[in-house]
Amino acid sequence: MARHVLVAGGAGFIGSLTAQALLDRGDRVTIVDDLSTGSKDVIPQGAAFHEASIGDEVAMTTLLSSADIDACICFAGFIAAGESMSDPGKYFVNNVGATTVLLEALAKAQVQQFVFSSSAAVYGEPLFTPMTETHPTAPTSVYGETKLMVERVLSWMASRGAMRYVALRYFNAAGALEGHREAHQPETHLIPLALAAAKGERPALQVFGTDYPTPDGTCIRDYIHVSDLARAHLAALDVLASGTTELVCNLGTSQGYSVREVISAIEEVTGLSVPHELTSRRPGDPAELVASCDLARDVLGWVPTRSALHDIIRDAWHASSGTTN
Ligand code: UFG
Numbered sequence: 001m002a003r004h005v006l007v008a009g010g011a012g013f014i015g016s017l018t019a020q021a022l023l024d025r026g027d028r029v030t031i032v033d034d035l036s037t038g039s040k041d042v043i044p045q046g047a048a049f050h051e052a053s054i055g056d057e058v059a060m061t062t063l064l065s066s067a068d069i070d071a072c073i074c075f076a077g078f079i080a081a082g083e084s085m086s087d088p089g090k091y092f093v094n095n096v097g098a099t100t101v102l103l104e105a106l107a108k109a110q111v112q113q114f115v116f117s118s119s120a121a122v123y124g125e126p127l128f129t130p131m132t133e134t135h136p137t138a139p140t141s142v143y144g145e146t147k148l149m150v151e152r153v154l155s156w157m158a159s160r161g162a163m164r165y166v167a168l169r170y171f172n173a174a175g176a177l178e179g180h181r182e183a184h185q186p187e188t189h190l191i192p193l194a195l196a197a198a199k200g201e202r203p204a205l206q207v208f209g210t211d212y213p214t215p216d217g218t219c220i221r222d223y224i225h226v227s228d229l230a231r232a233h234l235a236a237l238d239v240l241a242s243g244t245t246e247l248v249c250n251l252g253t254s255q256g257y258s259v260r261e262v263i264s265a266i267e268e269v270t271g272l273s274v275p276h277e278l279t280s281r282r283p284g285d286p287a288e289l290v291a292s293c294d295l296a297r298d299v300l301g302w303v304p305t306r307s308a309l310h311d312i313i314r315d316a317w318h319a320s321s322g323t324t325n
Pocket residue numbers: 079080081119120121122170171172173188189190191193205206207208209219220221222259282285289
């Protein structure tokens with residue numbers, strides 16, 4: 001049955017792709033975004049748009065009283081783990097404070113289905129890998145702490161009957177779809193920075209740390225294609241519609257790659273060399289983050305289909321070169 005979904009942060013990379021996927025399957029979409037990091041250009045045709053912060057209580061209450069919203073997906077938030085360590089207050093105010101304002105406005109409007117963009121950053125250093133959702137949570141970055149705090153808010157709200165939710169713990173979102181690609185200002189993510197360095201558009205890539213307890217000394221991450229992420233949000237809405245109260249679920253591939261392996265894969269895909277220099281660790285980076293994805297498969301019926309590393313890089317490369325995938 002078609003629903004009306006509020007997509008908070010829908011002018012961003014993953015939010016806009018998910019909004020498009022919702023429209024494609026016949027749902028109605030209203031996007032709210034303050035454009036602090038997003039862009040009007042990526043808002044899909046057919047979506048209603050309100051420029052506002054999710055932390056603006058009056059704006060959220062007004063919006064929810066005027067639109068007949070069934071469910072909300074929240075992508076709105078700052079995402080740079082490194083920046084969160086130098087500017088922690090910014091992350092607590094926006095990621096925790098503003099999201100809580102939105103949640104309270106939703107609860108008051110009786111909109112009680114919420115899908116939250118959480119993160120693998122809630123886990124911190126792995127005690128075992130791949131990490132299941134039961135792995136202890138001990139974030140090593142302020143960013144991860146903010147995601148965990150919102151998960152706690154959601155859990156309390158669910159236990160009081162105020163909200164039903166799915167928290168999706170993304171591992172490393174990457175790739176591109178139909179010309180949409182990561183374009184953060186400033187860019188901090190490995191694959192877009194490495195591609196830009198290969199093209200000579202940026203200085204040499206800095207490899208942050210070569211003394212991690214991993215086979216080649218660089219950090220290992222689990223890269224997941226944005227199109228697979230977008231599909232998972234639709235599945236999360238479906239389980240909420242069928243009565244799920246509370247679900248916390250990893251989204252990854254169960255396959256990890258080191259920074260050096262990503263650089264090699266980029267060189268293979270592009271035929272260019274990636275100029276890079278070895279530098280010291282970036283504060284807040286855990287050595288290895290690799291997901292167990294059994295729960296997503298069993299409960300959401302979700303498996304990644306486009307997340308082979310070379311496919312992710314190829315799509316990102318084509319999008320950065322102006323050719324769509
Ligand atoms: N890296 C470099 N040089 C760079 C940028 C990154 O060596 O210029 C390294 C990082 O140290 C890390 C890896 O590449 O080991 C990936 O870094 P990203 O910045 O691309 O991504 P993060 O792993 O820091 O964070 C991302 C998301 C988070 C999420 C996390 C979970 O931004 O939201 O993945 O895996 F929590």
